[in-house]
Amino acid sequence: IRDKETERKDVNTDKIEREEEKIQIGELKSGINLGGLCSKSECLAAQAKSLVWTNIGLKECFTVNSVDCDDKTFLCPNCNNPVKSISHVRFINSEFSIRISNDSNKDESNNNLVAKGNQSKATYLIRPGHSYELQATEIKQRTNVLEELRLRSEKAMDSDEMRKLVNTLKQDGIKVVTPKLKGGDRINEKSKNDYGGNYDRMFDIGRFTILCKNKTKLDTAVQVLQKADTFGMIVSEDKDYFNNQSKTHHRFHNIKLFVPKHEIYIEMQATLEHYTTLKGHSIIENYELSHLYYEVIRAWDTNNTEYKDLKEASDETLTKINDIICEWMSEKNIARMADRYRIHLNDGIVEPLQLKGKTDEDFKQSIPLKLAQFTYNQLSQFKPKTLKGKAIYMILFNYYKTFIIGEDKLANYSDIPTILQDARIKEIEKEDTIILQALETYVPLHATNEPFLEQDNEEGKAFDCHEHVIEFIENKCDTNQVMIIQGKSGSGKSLYGRYLEEKLWERFNKQADTLQQQGHIPVFISLSKFYNKSDLKKNIDNDITIDESQLILQALQSKSKYIHEDIRDKFQFVFILDGFDEVFRLYNKHNDNFTKYFYDRFKLNEWDAKVIVTCRSNALSEENIKQVLIGDNNNTSKLYLLPFSTNQINNYIEKFVNNIRDKSKSNKHKVNWTVGQYDDALKKYPSLYKMVQEPFLLRLILTVLPSLSKNHYIGVNISKAQLYEAFLNQWIDEHVQDISQKLNELK
């Protein structure tokens, strides 16, 4: 570091000598710095005859002698050996004085005073043979009276000296902002907290903010400020928080100027235009957030250990937000953080449970509550568009998730779709691997609006089942909320339910990506699983009571613990209630409230939902269907699934063959049947050909047909029972092979 000192007029020139430029070793810091030559001959600092410095901080009175110095206080920063002779003292960012203390003629006058001042940097020689008393104290305003501070600040800011300085900056295209003097009440409150009522440590009453377009302009501005003595002012403190990150200060170059005429310190804060959060000058989105957040947490009693973690996390979060604003966080990391922002986050913020039922009085007394409210409001209302805004949003959201809501609870409703889709995949993988395979070979089903007889040829009146269901879901008619899908066992009702669920999720995700209105969330509910399971209790009469009104919520909650009843009014749903026939007996038995209609008993009107119920044909009487599934609603849609047509069968066989081929690609030795082979084989067994109209059996038949045809003569009648047995045997064979293969791999 090179350093040049300016001449001091207030000091007797006989007693002070100008300092030569020298290389300096050791860190120079605020307060008293002692400089000397290291005498250890091996030390490189000694060989270079460089000054070595040590800092002893602020001192009321510190006696120093050029040779007789305390071994412990002054060690060479390079070799750590005591420095034997001190030749220099440098005061930094303090109010200081230096006196000769061994003069015999001590009196009340200032005769022994060598120097006194408040320059941010001042260096003096320590002459041999003298003892000096050094004093360095923190910079203080010259008055403790608030009104006086305001008056002097006003005058100083309007003084000729200051005007000239400000104009010099402005002429160079640098923006100088004069914030309004703060109101009395505001000062009182702030000072009480910050300074314990001591106004002489208050420097932000008179303040200029200097905003520069770029780093070069900033360096220029700082240089002008550092030469403030040419305008008749004294640079008393010079702290570079712009290039050196500080935990306690914003990213400014801070310079305190003393205006001698008015005996007041004025603070100059220089930074870049796009870092400031100053009202009217900030380009930061929601620039007030960091101030407001600070206001909430500033009054925190630091001795309170109950909220230690929350306080630490809050402080850290504020620091991160400020680091984004002034780019202490790298551009890359800001972009990475911003990338996680999604527009749906705003609408989906879950209100913290702790806020419910709280009064204004509660908020006044609790910082954690105030914080919860503040962050909730910010996250719900702040809709960032810029990178920095989005990054700040995500910092606050992550904090909210962990410290306000809690890791084990839902923080955002927009997480629900992902949570439910993950749960669905787990559910299918765990319980329904057959469904998973069947979905891969799905062939569109056909349906009619009216029941049909097997001998009828219904193909003429038939339509695509899925298209029809989608029309029903998109139909906004309030009275058309329920659709009943009936079909024979094995006609593919459950499979269609899962297929529909998959397609609706695909649609939902597509809409979410294109920022359209949110689509329906499909929820497949296997009634046999949930109707039995839901809150089984036995009352005195040994009758089973089921809380039917909670059935839907419980089914949802069984999919994820994050589901809370508040999601009712957050989404539109499609509930696919599969297999009503399987629970009908239980449902009928459990009729304690004399309501028969399922929609009422399951309280489906509490949801914004379309409901699709699947039911096996002829399992319920017409009368039961009318009372239980249709009720008084004449608008209920009804679909009847048709058996597979020849076209559908062929279509299916093709998909089946392709699917098998894709899966066995890795296994070259396995020889698979072709479509033609399946066709030929099916023709040879008339009883099988009848069964293939049912999608479920078709899959079964195709799976076992190659082995079946080896064991049965052509034309023989094969029964369903034989078919199941063959399927079961083959399934076991394959899986035993799998298992033994895995065991072999382990050996």
Ligand SMILES: [Zn+2]
């Ligand atoms: Zn040394």
